[in-house]
């Protein structure tokens with residue numbers, strides 16, 4: 115269970131009251147997630163999620179919280195941060211930064227089909243467009259400079275084959291980042307971690323799942339939209355056992371995205387390299403979490419070998435959107 119910081123009921127109740135959410139009825143730790151401490155907070159006025167931020171600082175957090183507010187105000191379904199009487203949305207609990215946001219309804223699509231992928235693709239494009247006039251700036255903090263810092267930290271724990279792959283991919287990604295096509299990629303605020311467990315779907319009376327929201331924006335940053343698409347393709351549109359892209363889901367995702375925000379030629383051409391970048395990013399962070407863990411009451415790190423497999427797959431079988439339809 116990822117509770118790094120124990121929050122006392124009375125402390126949470128005082129915050130809920132200050133935010134005008136009424137009496138706190140129940141406070142339940144959330145076991146999923148590996149980044150922050152999360153609780154479901156049931157209040158007289160509704161259902162919320164209380165997050166205590168473990169790594170992000172009070173300087174970094176306004177970017178994420180105001181981005182969520184910005185998107186919510188533009189009808190992108192994301193949890194809206196709750197403000198106190200002075201309009202402040204960043205709070206303090208147990209000496210750490212904290213926020214209370216709306217709880218989204220629904221559950222995760224653990225085995226997504228083409229329809230789920232199309233809905234996520236279309237909403238991702240809407241989110242990218244809605245973020246274009248977001249005035250705050252923060253880079254993707256898990257981008258190339260972070261990869262460069264992290265590679266030497268995980269190196270001692272790697273086998274020779276893993277080390278070779280890490281080094282080759284790091285060099286390849288540097289070369290990519292130096293290119294003119296990469297510099298031309300459309301950019302803006304991206305989610306950067308929009309996995310299956312960061313999207314909610316509600317099942318309607320007709321049995322169809324409808325997207326009810328994106329959440330967990332705490333890796334968001336300004337980066338290329340193509341990278342965000344690649345992160346999604348690598349999670350939503352793959353066979354989890356082998357890491358292989360499922361072309362029907364991947365094509366459905368990209369076509370639905372493209373219908374809302376048409377992809378540029380560079381985005382299409384660079385997609386194989388962006389898919390590699392997205393696989394590399396999560397392989398590295400999982401290696402880092404596994405070998406250099408923080409204290410937690412109980413924490414199950416994600417398996418890094420999954421993204422090593424995904425990366426090897428993307429290198430062996432480059433995929434361009436539209437190629438399988440031609």
Ligand SMILES: Nc1ncnc2c1ncn2[C@@H]1O[C@H](COP(=O)(O)OP(=O)(O)OP(=O)(O)O)[C@@H](O)[C@H]1O
Nearest residue numbers: 144146147148149150163193216217218311329330
């Ligand atoms: N706003 C929300 N509405 C509904 N459920 C939420 C919300 N925020 C978090 N949850 C639930 O809590 C779980 C853990 O949250 P989250 O994924 O944000 O964890 P984390 O540790 O902050 O991040 P990560 O996924 O990066 O490890 C989610 O899988 C989801 O079930």
Ligand SMILES: N[C@@H](CCO)C(=O)O
Nearest residue numbers: 148307309396400416
């Ligand atoms: N989505 C990440 C978890 C941290 O955001 C992963 O699966 O490695």
